[in-house]
Amino acid sequence: MKRKIYTKLLDWKHRSNGKTAILIEGARRIGKTYIIEEFAKKEYKSYIIIDFSKVSKDIIDIFENNINDFDSFFNRLEILFGIKLYRRESIVVFDEVQLYPRARQLIKHLVADGRYDFAETGSLISLHRNVKDILIPSEEERIKMYPMDFEEYLWAVENELTYDYIKDCYNKLKPLGQALHKKALNLFREYMLVGGMPLAVLSYSKDKDFEKAEFEKKQICDLYIEDINKFANSEKTKAKKIFNYIPTQLQKKSKKITYANMKKNTRSSDYEKAFMFLDESMMIHICNNVTDPAFPLALSVNDNEKKCYMLDTGLLITECLKGEKYISSEIYKSILFDKLFINEGMFMENVVACSLVKRDEKLYYYKHNDTVKSENDMEIDFLIQRNGKICPVEIKSSVYKRHSSLDKFITKYKRKISQAYILYQKDVLIRDDIYHLPVYMAGLV
Numbered sequence: 001m002k003r004k005i006y007t008k009l010l011d012w013k014h015r016s017n018g019k020t021a022i023l024i025e026g027a028r029r030i031g032k033t034y035i036i037e038e039f040a041k042k043e044y045k046s047y048i049i050i051d052f053s054k055v056s057k058d059i060i061d062i063f064e065n066n067i068n069d070f071d072s073f074f075n076r077l078e079i080l081f082g083i084k085l086y087r088r089e090s091i092v093v094f095d096e097v098q099l100y101p102r103a104r105q106l107i108k109h110l111v112a113d114g115r116y117d118f119a120e121t122g123s124l125i126s127l128h129r130n131v132k133d134i135l136i137p138s139e140e141e142r143i144k145m146y147p148m149d150f151e152e153y154l155w156a157v158e159n160e161l162t163y164d165y166i167k168d169c170y171n172k173l174k175p176l177g178q179a180l181h182k183k184a185l186n187l188f189r190e191y192m193l194v195g196g197m198p199l200a201v202l203s204y205s206k207d208k209d210f211e212k213a214e215f216e217k218k219q220i221c222d223l224y225i226e227d228i229n230k231f232a233n234s235e236k237t238k239a240k241k242i243f244n245y246i247p248t249q250l251q252k253k254s255k256k257i258t259y260a261n262m263k264k265n266t267r268s269s270d271y272e273k274a275f276m277f278l279d280e281s282m283m284i285h286i287c288n289n290v291t292d293p294a295f296p297l298a299l300s301v302n303d304n305e306k307k308c309y310m311l312d313t314g315l316l317i318t319e320c321l322k323g324e325k326y327i328s329s330e331i332y333k334s335i336l337f338d339k340l341f342i343n344e345g346m347f348m349e350n351v352v353a354c355s356l357v358k359r360d361e362k363l364y365y366y367k368h369n370d371t372v373k374s375e376n377d378m379e380i381d382f383l384i385q386r387n388g389k390i391c392p393v394e395i396k397s398s399v400y401k402r403h404s405s406l407d408k409f410i411t412k413y414k415r416k417i418s419q420a421y422i423l424y425q426k427d428v429l430i431r432d433d434i435y436h437l438p439v440y441m442a443g444l445v
Contacts, residue, residue: 001148001155001156001201001202006039009024009043009119010039021137022119022141022142023120023122023141023142024143024144025144026145028123028220029197029220030147031148032123033121034198040093044089044091045086047090047092048078048081048093052100053096059077062076063102070115085115090116091117091118093119093120097122107120120140146282148198149354150163150191151443152196153196156202157204157205165180166440166441166444167444173435181427185438185440188440192317193213193314193317195213195217195315196312197216197315201213203215217317220315228240232274235277238273239277242257242278242284243278243284247319247320250350255346256305256307256367257305257307257308268305282311284310284311285309285310285311285354285357286306287306287363287365288302288303288364289306289307289366290365293390294390295388295389297385309353313350348395351442352382352442356445364382365380365382366409378409380405387418389417390417391419392410392420394420406434410434423437424436424437
C-alpha cells in the first residue's frame with residue numbers, strides 16, 4: 001500500500017546520508033513494518049530486518065558479545081541472515097525496537113561507524129516505557145506514523161484520480177459539481193466506515209466486504225485493550241474507562257470529557273496519567289480547550305477541560321457497534337447511505353480531528369459560557385494556527401441552517417482570525433467570507 005511517509009523516509013535517506021538513524025513511531029497495526037520493508041527493498045541494494053518480537057537467541061548473542069567489534073558484529077549478522085551487506089548501499093532495520101532497548105542505545109555507535117544506514121520501528125505504547133536504563137541516542141531522528149488518510153485510502157482502493165481533482169477544486173475554491181461531489185462524499189463516508197487501519201482497508205478493498213473489515217477492526221480494538229492491561233500498570237482501569245467512554249462522550253452535544261460520568265466524585269487530575277498513557281500510545285487524540293483564542297494557542301490551554309477522539313474513525317464505529325454480536329454488511333450499507341439513524345456528527349468530528357493530526361496539527365477547541373447572558377455562549381469545534389493568526393473550524397451536518405457560534409466568534413475576535421471554515425456535506429461555497437467546504441477536504445484546510 002502506498003503511504004505518504006515513504007516520501008519522508010526518502011528525504012531522510014538523502015539528507016542524512018548515514019549521519020542519523022530514523023525511528024518510525026506510532027500505534028500498533030498502522031503499517032510501520034510494512035512501509036520500512038518496502039522502503040528497504042526499493043531504495044537499497046540489500047537489507048536486514050531484525051524483528052525483536054521474534055528474534056532468535058543467536059541474534060541476541062551478537063548484541064550481547066560483539067558490540068565492541070563491528071567487523072565481527074556485521075559479519076555474524078550476514079551469516080545468520082544469509083544476506084550480504086554493502087557499504088553505504090544497505091540498511092539494517094531494528095523492528096519493534098522497544099522490546100530490546102539495548103539495540104536502540106547501540107544506534108549512536110552504529111551511526112558513528114558509518115558503513116550502513118539504520119532504521120527503527122517502535123510501538124509508542126511501550127517505546128516510552130522501555131528507556132529507563134538506556135541513553136537515548138541523539139543521532140536518532142523520529143517521525144510519527146498514523147492510520148491511512150483519505151487520499152491514501154483512495155490509493156489503496158485503486159482510485160488514483162478523485163483526490164487529485166478534490167485538491168484542484170480546493171486550491172481554486174470551486175465546486176466539484178453535483179455528480180462528482182456525490183461520488184466524493186460517498187467515498188469519504190465509505191472511508192469513515194472502513195477506517196484507515198491497513199489490514200481493514202486491505203480486507204475491504206479485495207471484495208468490498210464490510211464484514212471482513214469489521215473482523216480486522218475488532219481484532220485491533222481487542223489488541224489495544226490487551227495492551228492497556230499489559231502496559232498501563234496502575235492506570236489500566238482508568239485508561240480502559242477512557243478508551244471505552246469515547247463513543248459515549250462524542251455522542252453528546254458537549255463533547256468534552258465529563259469525569260463524573262466515568263466515576264462519581266472524580267476530577268481531571270485523577271485521570272491525568274491515564275490520559276497521558278493513551279496519548280503517548282497514540283490510541284487517542286486529545287483536543288485541548290483554550291480560554292483565549294489568540295496565537296499561540298498553547299499559552300491559554302485549560303488543563304481541566306478537553307475532548308478526546310479515537311486514532312481512527314473506523315475503530316470508533318466498531319466500538320460504537322460492539323454491543324452487536326454480528327454486524328452485517330447490510331448494516332454498514334445502511335449507515336453508508338444514511339438510511340440508519342445514527343449520530344453521524346460524532347464520526348464527522350472524529351474524522352476531522354484525525355485529518356488535522358495527520359498533518360501534525362495540535363488540536364484545540366474554544367468554548368465560552370456566559371453566566372449572565374446565555375445568548376453569548378459559543379463553542380468552536382477546532383482552532384488551527386496560521387501565520388500568527390487563528391482559523392476557526394466548525395463541523396456541520398448537511399441540513400444545518402445556522403452557525404451562530406461561529407458568527408459570534410468572528411464578531412468578537414475578528415482581528416485575530418485569518419480565515420473561518422465550515423466543513424459540511426455539501427459542495428464548495430463561499431458566503432459571508434466563510435469558506436464552506438465539503439468534509440472530504442478536511443485534510444487540505
